[in-house]
Amino acid sequence: MTGIHVAFLETNRTGSGYEVMRVAKERGWQVTLVTKDFDFYLQPGQQQIPMDGFDEVVNCDTDDPQAVAAVLSQRADRPDALLSASEFHMLATARTGRLLGLRGQDPDAVLACRDKSLGRRLCASAGVPIPRFVLAATPEEAAAADVGFPCVVKPLDDSGSYGVRLCANPQEVADHAKALLQWVVNEVGQPKLPGVLVEEYMHGREISVEVIVADSQVRVIAMTDKVLLAPPIFYEIGHTVPASLDPEVERACREAAVQALDALGYDFGAAHVELMLTPDGPRLVEVNCRLAGDQITRLVKLATGYDMHAALLDIYLGTDPGAPRQPNHGAAIVFVPSPGGRILGIDGVDAARSMPNVVDVATFVEPGAVLPEEAAGYDRLGYVVAVAEDGPAAASAAQDAVGAIQVDVETVPASDLR
Template identity: 50%
Template sequence: MSGRHVVFLESNLTGSGYEAIAAARRAGHRVTFLTRDLSLYLAPGHERLDLGLVDEVVTCETNDPAAVVAAVRGLAHPADAIVAVGEWHMISGAEASRALGLPGPDPAGVRAARDKSRTRRLCADAGVPVPGFARVGTPEEVHGADLAYPCVVKPLDDGGSNGVRLCRDADEAADHVRLLLKETHNERGQRKIPAALVEEYVDGPEVSVEALVRGGEVSVLAVTRKELGELPYFCETGHHVPAALGSGLDEACADVAAAALRAVGFDFGAAHVELRLAADGPRLIEINCRPAGDRITQLVALGTGVDIPAELVAMYLAPGDAHPLPAPGHHRAAAIAFLPAVEGVVTAVTGADEAARLPGVLDVGVYVGPGARVRPLPNNTARYGHVVAVAPTGPEALRRARAAADAVTVTTARA
């Protein structure tokens, strides 16, 4: 199967997209990177794209499926697959693949997953446990929603925890809806759905279920325990695999995630399904019809032996393969801890070499250097870097990762 041509439609900036590109290159495939703005992937402040892994970069309006189709048709080498791994371009990828007769998920399932209110309705109708919710098109509609407080208010189709906030009462929720509705486009220049989701706050641990789906068959590979920062925002500060929740909760989470994927009709690709553990069991928070970011795919590979980005590329190139989806093993636990950013201009970065020598540490990534101007936002982009560590258990791996992260010092001055 070597020598095939894989077109990657944009990427996320948090690991799995770049891992998929590297996997395609390792397998001997030709790699084309389709983007509307290559400079985004080369800028400081996040992980950067290694252009040495790409045979060709093509610029087009990737937010428009028709433009993607035209760009792919114009390539000198016919494409065998269009792989979208980032949140923002799953719909474009699915629709372009369908138009070109290439493998990919049903676009209707992807659209249902990208609209959080539609996800809620379909899942609730299918009996999947979800928080109480209401879709609102104006701030005034918040006061008519029959929901308990505090509640969570979020955009319908954004990502990276952008705009997600805990609100104490109806007035605060209405104010946040008003703020969200002023933002008509997301960070990739796409027009957002002009409405918001107001939902019951589930006060419990957060986890995610990592899965591969082919022909509607769901293969759950891992349950990830997620660590969050201080409320009222929901910024992710670290993760560990396996979650090892005990009391049958890992299996219950896997069952809820699989049922949710079936309910929205997501039938092909990788999935990252987020849940909260209420007192009476897991409840669906959202479905992401792509691999997890934040290097969770790396943690899954370290913990189970399954390389999700590599498996995803292989699925796209052999969608009708009769071989079973991979079964996870258990090798060790792995964790990631992020270095939280503060506002200012970076003047020095020290301690990374020392951090890399600490027990269990496999990877220390620093995204900034002297001169970088940092303007943190209340979302998952407010990071200086990350540390990945392994240990016999998830909590121990997370402790090691955090200790190494604490050993890295980023000094800043006021901008």
């Protein structure tokens, strides 16, 4: 296909959205980024947006589907597809696509993913295995939730594990719920849904199922093992493709993911379905209505050869995204965490690059940058990617390389932290 124009309504900052833009450019298509604040993509402590990944930036209120539709519909080069990889803009993208008459996601299904309480209710009604949960409007309601201790308290509609915390008793629940309820806008300035979820703490190992859905056909592309920081916060610091699963467990995970998508009415788009492998089988953590971030899609391509970025473009343009492929390698990413404070220096990057099986090492910050201690999915200094004969070998190689990187920092007043 030639003469194609693809517009992106914002994107994420952890790789996958940038990669979709790159694929579109490699195909010779016109790429437009619609954003309300381009400087958002230039902040330190994150993967930087590739300036050659798009042809044009259009400034617009990306939270207003009517405004975006008006801007794009008036162009002589009206887009052939509108998509996003930004968690915060999936709903606006779906609604704008409907206004423009473009192929895209069902806004109701996207809302069921973004509003975690709505998604929980729909999944519970459909018999999807989920944790016990309570929607609470006040700290007192949260503290009274009967889900057992410890329990997980989380916001209804954020991303990157922001605000997700393990609480040991009613007072901790009330305190954290109060803090969340006072947090009324997210990092991109959008109003947050009122309320918090209090959930049963699921013991087990977390994985994710990477999915492409088109014309109601679910294609399970890959499964990903995750490494999280120890509670009380839940923050992913590494991923491996493929997940090391017994065939029966893998089959149960596929079935749970498909069941959850069906319950939400999710019949189009990419999905990143997070599951906890508990002693009673896989249980749903949440369904994300987008490609996985954290370069998981890159790991999928390294491990299997399947390009989920290309597949996403294909389905938005009505073409076949192709069949999943079996992994022939293992691929892993491990992030360099932020220790918090002013960065004085980062050493050992060249040593990390020279280590066996390492295919990429990157850092996001320069000396002088002031960053918070890691608390969620954007507070990082860089990453290592490794490829090996299988997932565990790749993960071990990436972890060893991260261990070679040394970060020198100095403490700064809390008021100076970003």
